[in-house]
Amino acid sequence: MHTLLPLNYAYDALEPHIDARTMELHHTKHHQAYIDKLNAALEKYPEGAALSIEELLRNLKVAPEEVRTAVRNHGGGHANHSFFWTIIGPASTSGTPSVALVAALNSSFGSMEKFWEAWQSKALGLFGSGWVWLVKGGDGLSIITTANQDSSISEGKTPILALDVWEHAYYLSYQNRRADYVTAFKNVIQWDEVSRRFDLSMNSR
Ligand SMILES: [Fe+2]
Incomplete structure (x- = not known):
């Protein structure tokens, strides 16, 4: 159970x-x-x-x-x-990404700014309900989306960061303003945990 x-x-x-x-x-x-x-x-x-x-x-x-x-x-x-x-x-315990994670994001996306641009674009471009993920796969770090409640794990990826973009996650405060919710999300990310997930993903392959 x-x-x-x-x-x-x-x-x-x-x-x-x-x-x-x-x-x-x-x-x-x-x-x-x-x-x-x-x-x-x-x-x-x-x-x-x-x-x-x-x-x-x-x-x-x-x-x-x-x-x-x-x-x-x-x-x-x-x-x-x-x-x-x-x-x-x-937000008070959000912290910052580890040096290793920042280096990996810079390497994969060019810069943290470009990473966030890509993240925002994926989140706003996802039609209907689903999830945005930063994942580690055989080809390194990437941002993917899944429809509905599909898991990045089912695609053989290791999730590092995730955003629920179902309306139930934000509608009461943000209604149709998904972009504002995506921006708000950045304030509550727990970077110690995300960095730990990144370390685990690197050690598992
Ligand atoms: Fe949800």
């Missing part, structure tokens, strides 16, 4: 960048619903119930066809949100 873990900060800790009501609904309603529906799907896939969420998403093809879409959507929803909660937090 997958369960909803508490956040390690209060729902209002990201204000004014992300409001408390959005955080509470996002965590207790949206994320919880993905977990409930994943658990329901896994009742029909006991071998999958023994796997970690990452193993499930890395091996979607081995899931029986009757539950594969549910595992993809709700397992992805669970994994993506679990990841997201760890890389956002209070």
